[in-house]
Amino acid sequence: MSDRQPSEVTPPAAGAPAGPGRTVPDARGESAVGTAPAAGAPHATDPGRSAPSGGRLLPREECDKLGLRLQQAVSGFVDAPRDAVEEADRVLEEITARFTEALAGRRRTLRASWQTADAGGGEQVTAPDTEQLRLALRDYRELADRLMHL
Numbered sequence: 001m002s003d004r005q006p007s008e009v010t011p012p013a014a015g016a017p018a019g020p021g022r023t024v025p026d027a028r029g030e031s032a033v034g035t036a037p038a039a040g041a042p043h044a045t046d047p048g049r050s051a052p053s054g055g056r057l058l059p060r061e062e063c064d065k066l067g068l069r070l071q072q073a074v075s076g077f078v079d080a081p082r083d084a085v086e087e088a089d090r091v092l093e094e095i096t097a098r099f100t101e102a103l104a105g106r107r108r109t110l111r112a113s114w115q116t117a118d119a120g121g122g123e124q125v126t127a128p129d130t131e132q133l134r135l136a137l138r139d140y141r142e143l144a145d146r147l148m149h150l
Contacts, residue, residue, distance in 0.1 A: 057102040066095055103147075110139055 056063075073087035114128045114136040128136070 057106065058098055062098065066091055066098075103143075106143060110136060110143070113139075 070088060070091045073084045073091065076087075077084040114133055116127045
C-alpha cells in the first residue's frame with residue numbers, strides 16, 4: 001500500500017497527458033492543474049496573443065493575500081465565530097468578483113482573436129484564417145475544461 005495521501009497530486013509520467021487533478025508546470029514553471037498543452041501545439045507566444053490559456057487567471061500575489069485572509073478568518077473562529085464566518089463570506093465574494101472580471105477579460109481577448117473587424121463604411125478587414133480559428137477554438141475548449149474541473 002502507498003504512503004501517499006489521497007489529496008496529494010502526482011505529476012504525470014514523461015509524455016503522459018495531463019488530466020483533472022494532475023499538476024503540470026506551465027511555461028513559467030508554475031503549477032496549473034490539468035493544463036498541459038497538446039504535444040506540438042503552439043502556445044500563445046504568437047504576437048498579439050495573450051498569455052497561455054493554461055496560465056493563472058489571478059496573479060499569485062492576489063491569491064496569496066486572499067488565502068491569508070481566509071486563513072486568518074479560520075484562525076479567529078474560536079474567539080469570534082460570527083466575525084470569522086462574515087470575513088470568510090467577504091473573501092469568497094471578492095474571489096468570485098475577481099474571477100468574473102478575469103474570465104470576462106479572457107473572453108474578450110479570445111473573441112478579439114477571431115472576430116473580424118469593420119474597417120468603416122461596411123468593409124470587412126481580413127477574416128481570420130482557419131489556423132487562427134483552430135487556435136481560438138482550442139483556447140475556448142481549454143478554458144472551459146479548466147472551469148468545469150475546478
